[in-house]
Amino acid sequence: MTSTTDEIARLKKVHNAIILAHTYQPGEIQDIADFVGDSYGLSVQAAAADAEVIIFCGVLFMAETAAILNPDKKVILPVPEAGCPMADMISAGELVELKRKYPGYTVLCYVNSPAEVKAESDICCTSSNALTIAGKLPENKGIIFVPDKHLGSHVHEQTGRPVVLWEGFCPTHARITPAMVLAAKKNHPRACTMIHPEAPKASRDLCDKIFSTGQMCDFVKEGPHTEFIIGTEIGILHTLNHRTPQKKYYPMSDQITCPNMRRGTLETTLRALKRESGLLVNVSGDIADKARGSLTRMLEMSR
Ligand code: SF4
Known part of the structure; x- marks a missing residue:
């Protein structure tokens, strides 16, 4: 069979x-x-x-x-x-309103968003390249960051750029509380603590590294650490164990799962x-063409 x-x-x-x-x-x-x-x-x-x-x-x-x-x-x-619940937290109409309120700002749109919102944006980013791209945007302009307020605040903290935030968030990463980080660190005192920038700032501030999932996968291969606490969706533990099996990984919590x-x-x-x-x-027509423009600019600027 x-x-x-x-x-x-x-x-x-x-x-x-x-x-x-x-x-x-x-x-x-x-x-x-x-x-x-x-x-x-x-x-x-x-x-x-x-x-x-x-x-x-x-x-x-x-x-x-x-x-x-x-x-x-x-x-x-x-x-x-x-x-993705976070992607559904903003519509193209709401972004158009925001652009009216902040004329002249550059719209930086996290890829975790609907095609219509990408089409209304100047450029897209992922959690891997958000800082690189924000750092390359015109310095004399503010940034509207949608839809993730946590990744947007991370961009503001790390680049010093003025950023208007939208109230979107990932319900999975929002579950990572400071108490959870402290408990994981107590249980594994020798481990390097990595967290995704979609997590709230109070939790990020307690961690050693703020990384996208791709950056986590790269980081564990290099450097002296042999144990890691992983502050993101637990599916990545399979990836890490498969790619770099000689290191040890602990989930920040078994509760960090994305039902979708x-x-x-x-x-x-x-x-x-x-x-x-x-x-x-x-995805076709005008929406596809405009969204492709925002995505292509991202691919070009992250090289
Ligand atoms: S983990 Fe799930 S809810 Fe969170 S951003 Fe990713 S797809 Fe959306």
């Missing part, structure tokens, strides 16, 4: 498909993906993909980004209901490949 993973491998060849998976996806999905990465890495892979079909194991805004960057490909989100990232299974991935289910993500 053919196993699900064998069938996925066979169908990938039949349909000339690749599977992209975020580091927050369940381990079984990461294990069958052609590329596992953070939003930035996945954007780069999506832009370079020469397969006809991209099976995007993540949430809607990520699949939308892949579709915008690859208008000629079929981009399929295996679980159509997998959205955990909806997918091998079965949903297989059914998406068979085209029995899944959402064919399509």
Whole structure:
């Protein structure tokens, strides 16, 4: 009998498909993906993909980004209901209002946002490149940062740039409290503490490093530390254990999970490949063109 993973491998060849998976996806999905990465890495892979079909194991805004960057490909989100609550905390209309209130400001938009909001923005960023890009924006202009108030405040703290924040946040990372950080540090006193910039400032301030997931994966390979406390979605522990198994990783808490990232299974991935289910993500017209402009500027400026 053919196993699900064998069938996925066979169908990938039949349909000339690749599977992209975020580091927050369940381990079984990461294990069958052609590329596992953070939003930035996945954007780069999506832009370079020469397969006809991209099976995007993540949430809607990520699949939308892949579709915008690859208008000629079929981009399929295996679980159509997998959205991102933070992305849904802002609409294009609300951003237009904000721009009216702060004329002349540059709009820097976290990729965790709907295509319509990217289209109303000057440039996008991910948590990996937000500081680099903010540092390259015109110095005589303020920045409107949407939708994540925590990443936006991190940009303000690290670059000193004036930043207007939107009240969006990630419900998963917002659960990381200072008490949780202190408890983890007490349990693992020798470990280097890393936290994602989507976490609140009071928790970030207690940690050794503020890193995107991609930066965490790179950092553990280098340097003298052998143990790490990981302050982000626990799916990344699978990635870290797979890529750098000689080091030790402790979750900040087992509670740091994103329900939307955990909806997918091998079965949903297989059914998406068979085209029995899944959402064919399509962003077209003016919205796609403008959003592509914001994303392309990000890719160019982060080099
Ligand atoms: S971890 Fe947070 S930002 Fe990422 S998809 Fe889940 S809710 Fe959205």
